[in-house]
Amino acid sequence: MGETPTLYEWAGGTDAFVRLTEAFYARVTKDELLGPLFTRMDPEHARYVAIWLAEVFGGPPAYTEEHGGYPHMVAKHIGMAITEPQRRRWVNLIQDAADEAGLPDDPEFRAAFLGYIEWGTRLAHQNSQPGADVFTEAPVPHWGWGVAPPYQG
Template identity: 35%
Template sequence: MERYHQTLYELLGGEDAIRRIVEAFYPKVQAHPLIGPLFPDNILPVMEKQRLFLTQFFGGPMLYSDQYGHPMMRARHLPFEITPERAEAWLSCMREALKEVNVSEELSAAVLARLSGPAHHFVNSPST
């Protein structure tokens, strides 16, 4: 018997949902005093890469890898001072974005659990 398990990408609602999440997320990131300064003024290229990455990370098409190769996300974040507080701030902005686009609490918890490991894996500096 074959079982079918939906991916987070499918459960969230696919391409349109990922786009809405990213569009809700980045204004929160830019406004956050701990992490906003880490991002460029022109946030649009960052948003597009995040959309491609989250699509792939949540089990959708391999858009990021097709365009940019292996994500190597830890290496890409090394130039930035990522503290535990900044990782939590990033997750907090994502939590708010998920709520804003009406993702259920149960699904939001699964998304945040999936993102929490990488967010903390990127920490490369002690607490401030």
């Protein structure tokens, strides 16, 4: 039995996160609740989010090196006033996109994946509220398996 792979490796690397975000943003732009938040979305937005997620889940630090890391990401959410229904829809649509993109469907991976998605969307929701006291300087989070790493018999 070898070393436990990162979530990034288990998912299939950057290509898997690119497939995920392409499937996700295809859904988002058509969604009546989320679509308005993304009307002026940069054409490269899905790729930027893919490299963010890749870095979070243990991949290369491309988001930090190319886009400024956590301070840049958090700045994108300030003042957006994301509602709880919008946050929840985001969570649901990314899970559907994970299925469509062929991300691993084992319970251990999906629990870790959803753990980050819940944490990240709740932080984005909180930081997006008018007058929020936002902590803007932090490293990109590095998400791991938590309590249930994959069983490799």
